[in-house]
Amino acid sequence: MNVLILNGSPRRNGIVGSLLKEAEQSACGHVVERIDLYDCQIVSCSGCMACRTSGRCSLPEDDGHRLAERIATADLLVIGTPTYWGNMSAKLKCLFDRTVPVFMGENRMGIPQPRRKGCRAIVVTTCTTPWPFNILFRQSSGAAKRVKEVLRTAGYRMRSLQVGGTKPMHGQAPEQAIRKMRRLVKKSLKKETNNG
Template identity: 45%
Template sequence: MKILILNASPRPNGNIAQMLETIRTEAINQGANVTMERVQQLSIRPCMACMKCRSTGNCVLPEDDAQRILALITDCDALVIGAPCYWGNIPGTLKTLFDRIVYGMMGENSLAIPQAMHKGKKAIIVSSCSTIWPFNILANQTRGVVRALKEILGWSGFKIVATIQKGGTLRYPEFRESDRKKCIKVVKKLKIRK
């Protein structure tokens, strides 16, 4: 199984990074082929909304990391996205990436009804925020991240098999044993060993 992990946190040793590293190690131990990319390090120009890609299936902008990441998404069997909550939503860098690759995630028929391009693939969403539990969920903080990613991944055909929503990272910044256990548990949902 080929797994692509996208880390949308700019902090190399932050909460998301630690959770994703645990998931990466566990997935490799179970025999998966894992690629990890840090969204903050990518060079991606913003979408110009010309809509040309919807009919041509290509982006008019000069090639940058958007096309490279789309190729990795196309090639993977499962996608793991780690995104800290910024303003109740995903970081702008991650949104910029997904805005650039709509044409490779979903098509549209003549009535503009979405046609998913990644049916049969699995996805895991990992999020964190400083708002403490349960308000990270009740006040739509990490829940806002999950909602935003479900919108993108859902229309693209991915089946979201697990989510992790870690709240209270300001008050409890350390990576705890309970975090590690949650990360190990979600990898099982990918059913790497069949």
């Protein structure tokens, strides 16, 4: 299986980063690639809509194009983002804006048509707001919802992991979250292998 891990946090070794490292290790034996989005050059979408007909972004070549190709060939996507203002990080949103045709087409009425049906995804979100307020006040759950909206439109089947109360953690994800991450990766890869 091709596993693509996308880190939407600028902190490579933060909570998101450490959980993604765990995902990487749990997927050992598969083809795994991790990309830290904040190391990538991704120019903002210009809104030209040309990709809706051509299937490719018309902006000058940058990492947005390279990432689109990687996403298109991944069987399992593991996407992590910190919660920024109740949403995903700007860099992850920028990537999603630049890769629309990988995720969806449109019919004549402009209704989205999923392009990644059968693929799987794990969504990881973190925030400083502690449990249960991270859920009740749509903090980590708000960020997860926004990421899932993109992936649901694309047809992915998803699992998610949310970690609230990260302020006292100093970059070290709690053991419980690490164990859950391992379980999610194993489960997602097992299904893929069974279906394949």
